[in-house]
Amino acid sequence: MSATVEIAKVPPVVRAAKQVKQRRSVSKRTLRVVSVMSPLVILVTWELLSRVGVLDARFFPAPTLVFRALWDEARTGDLWTQSQHSLSRLMIGFVVGAVPGIVVGVVAGLSRVVNAAVRPIISGLYPVPKSAIFPLFLLFFGFGENTIWYFVATGVFFPVVINTYSGVANVAQIFYDVAENFGARRGRVFWSVALPGAMPSIITGVELGAGMGLIMLAIAEMLGGVGNGWGYMVWNSYQLFRIESMYAYLLVFALVGMLLALIVGLVGRRVTPWIARH
Amino acid sequence: MxxxxxxxxxxxxxxxxxxxxxxxxxxxxxxxxxxxxxxxxxxxxxxxxxxxxxxxxxxxxxxxxxxxxxxxxxxxxxxTAGRPENSMVFQGDSIFPWMSVWQNAAYGLSVRGVAKAEIKETVGHYLDATGLTKFADTFPHQLSGGMRQRVSIARAFANDPExxxxxxxxxxxxxxxxxxxxxxxxxxxxxxxxxxxxxxxxxxxxxxxxxxxxxxxxxxxxxxxxxxxxxxxxxxxxxxxxxxxxxxxxxxxxxxxxxxxxxxxxxxxxxxxxxxxxxxxx
The missing domain is CATH 3.40.50.300 (P-loop containing nucleotide triphosphate hydrolases)
Structure with a gap:
């Protein structure tokens, strides 16, 4: 037959069930073990390389020697004396910076006039590297505790004021409308809308401020001529070429920084229980 | 006309x-x-x-x-004197995310300084009426859109406006x-x-x-x-x-x-x- 129509054969598409290889789920415990192992691996490698002399032990003392140096500082009581100085400076500087930061941020967030007045000053000063203005602080306040408090406070102030301001300014208008419709007056609007609405942002500011405060503390103690504190110990150990003890105080900075972040995180979660967290 | x-x-x-x-x-x-x-x-x-x-x-x-x-x-x-003139149920999400369902529903009354016992009774009633009683201590982010709008309704009714x-x-x-x-x-x-x-x-x-x-x-x-x-x-x-x-x-x-x-x-x-x-x- 000549009339047979040739139909192009297209193979049928078959989507059959088949064994799908599932993405292996990694247990939380495994992840935690990995997180603990990775720094340990680095420390052990460092230790070995330093011991066999691949790393110059004068510049990279083995971690065990660093821990030994830290232990010595603790045993002689030196660590505690230095920590008392540094912690009190950090605390005072933090409070002196964070409290005005929150107050100015809230007021600027609520009042357009205050915002117009404060904004250019803050955006003008903020980009100046904080370390660069330390000589100015020495000039104003001389060598002494005051200088360090104000310097730390300056570092804390900026992230706190900026985040507080944007937190307050970004509270949705509808919440202010609700407060007004339900008859809330100024004080009530502040406590029931502006402050809680801005709280997550304020906490972010405090978190960043605490980190900045620690940086400022180190700079001020190195250059401020106070002769004690963690920053001074890092610098002094470097100059005396007591490299193990320098590393030991760097370790202290790391631990304090982690502890600060932990505390701020805990307090933050406490004061904003309404935020969804996993 | x-x-x-x-x-x-x-x-x-x-x-x-x-x-x-x-x-x-x-x-x-x-x-x-x-x-x-x-x-x-x-x-x-x-x-x-x-x-x-x-x-x-x-x-x-x-x-x-x-x-x-x-x-x-x-x-x-x-x-009657003492009652608010109006209360509004807003379009979209308007309940405060930082307050529990109870605190949200009680907002108007507590702004007006109504006695604790009366707030408890009134808010309790309207949470009951909107099926929210068991969510009284819940924060809004845990609720569905429908539940959140119920809170908004309870808040307006509890304020007892004219x-x-x-x-x-x-x-x-x-x-x-x-x-x-x-x-x-x-x-x-x-x-x-x-x-x-x-x-x-x-x-x-x-x-x-x-x-x-x-x-x-x-x-x-x-x-x-x-x-x-x-x-x-x-x-x-x-x-x-x-x-x-x-x-x-x-x-x-x-x-x-x-x-x-x-x-x-x-x-x-x-x-x-x-x-x-x-x-x-x-």
């Missing part, structure tokens, strides 16, 4: 010559509402339907005191939740029969809930027609839709509304075109 005035019942809200104009960015003056008259009798459930941009929300915000009229008067016949203002309270909900919440609203409202001014896009919702419906014209917003809804109360949301008059009323409203919706669309199109021209001029 003549305004049907309530003679037998007390007039709760009397509005005369109300206008509102805005200056939009670019310097144009937009008239949202012009020479608007309305009487709302005590205890009436009045619903405003109208095309987008006809000034419904602006009108409600003026009633709520959140916006000042450009001209005209709003007169409210106040009842007038209840509702701005498309169910517009963000799906059809099934909407029907549930309409039934709940009717049940709670039946306890007190407060004067209600309700805004919606949904003609079905308007017919289901209201005693009287006002169809608004496209911008500038004016009263185009009033339609009475004769169904008895208490109403059953489902049974209602089964009745032959239901379809007739819906049809009636739609035929009034159709022209206005088309006009509103034309206005919107023209706005887009003129803003494009503005671009080229620059």
């Amino acid at each position: 003549s305004i049907p005035t309530a003679t037998a019942v007390d007039t709760k809200i009397r509005i005369r010559g109300l206008s509102k104009t805005f200056t939009v960015p670019g310097g144009h003056v937009v008239t949202a509402l012009e020479d608007f008259d309305l009487d709302v009798p005590q205890g009436q459930f009045l619903t405003l339907v109208g095309p987008s941009g006809c000034g419904k929300t602006t009108f409600l915000r003026m009633l709520a005191g959140l916006e000042t009229p450009s001209a005209g008067t709003i007169e409210v016949n106040r009842g 007038i209840l203002l509702m701005d498309e309270p169910f517009s963000a909900l799906d059809e099934q939740n909407k029907t549930l919440l309409q039934a709940e609203l009717l049940r709670i409202w039946d306890e007190t029969r407060k004067t209600v001014v309700f805004i919606t896009h949904s003609v079905d919702e308007a017919v289901t809930l209201s005693d009287r419906i006002m169809v608004m014209s496209a911008q500038p917003g004016r009263a185009k027609a009033f339609i009475d809804v004769p169904f008895d109360r208490p109403r059953d949301v489902l049974q209602l839709r089964h009745q032959p008059e239901y379809g007739e009323i819906v049809y009636d409203i739609w035929s009034q509304l159709k022209e206005e919706v088309e006009k509103a669309k034309q206005q919107a199109d023209e706005r887009v075109i003129s803003s494009k021209r503005g671009l080229f001029r620059r």
Whole structure:
């Protein structure tokens, strides 16, 4: 037959069930073990390389020697004396910076006039590297505790004021409308809308401020001529070429920084229980 | 046109010559509402339907005191002293994320400094009525959209205002939740029969809930027609839709509304075109 129509054969598409290889789920415990192992691996490698002399032990003392140096500082009581100085400076500087930061941020967030007045000053000063203005602080306040408090406070102030301001300014208008419709007056609007609405942002500011405060503390103690504190110990150990003890105080900075972040995180979660967290 | 005035019942809200104009960015003056008259009798459930941009929300915000009229008067016949004049159920999410369901529902009462025991009783009652009792200590982010809007309704009712203002309270909900919440609203409202001014896009919702419906014209917003809804109360949301008059009323409203919706669309199109021209001029 000549009339047979040739139909192009297209193979049928078959989507059959088949064994799908599932993405292996990694247990939380495994992840935690990995997180603990990775720094340990680095420390052990460092230790070995330093011991066999691949790393110059004068510049990279083995971690065990660093821990030994830290232990010595603790045993002689030196660590505690230095920590008392540094912690009190950090605390005072933090409070002196964070409290005005929150107050100015809230007021600027609520009042357009205050915002117009404060904004250019803050955006003008903020980009100046904080370390660069330390000589100015020495000039104003001389060598002494005051200088360090104000310097730390300056570092804390900026992230706190900026985040507080944007937190307050970004509270949705509808919440202010609700407060007004339900008859809330100024004080009530502040406590029931502006402050809680801005709280997550304020906490972010405090978190960043605490980190900045620690940086400022180190700079001020190195250059401020106070002769004690963690920053001074890092610098002094470097100059005396007591490299193990320098590393030991760097370790202290790391631990304090982690502890600060932990505390701020805990307090933050406490004061904003309404935020969804996993 | 003549305004049907309530003679037998007390007039709760009397509005005369109300206008509102805005200056939009670019310097144009937009008239949202012009020479608007309305009487709302005590205890009436009045619903405003109208095309987008006809000034419904602006009108409600003026009633709520959140916006000042450009001209005209709003007169409210106040009842017992000590009760707030109005409370609003807002469109979209308006409950405070940082307060528990209980604190949200109690907001108006605690702002007014009502005694603790009374707050407890009133809030307890309305949380019960909205099925929220077991979520009293929950924060809003854990609730569904329907639940959050229930909190908003409980908050407004618990404040015990003389007038209840509702701005498309169910517009963000799906059809099934909407029907549930309409039934709940009717049940709670039946306890007190407060004067209600309700805004919606949904003609079905308007017919289901209201005693009287006002169809608004496209911008500038004016009263185009009033339609009475004769169904008895208490109403059953489902049974209602089964009745032959239901379809007739819906049809009636739609035929009034159709022209206005088309006009509103034309206005919107023209706005887009003129803003494009503005671009080229620059």
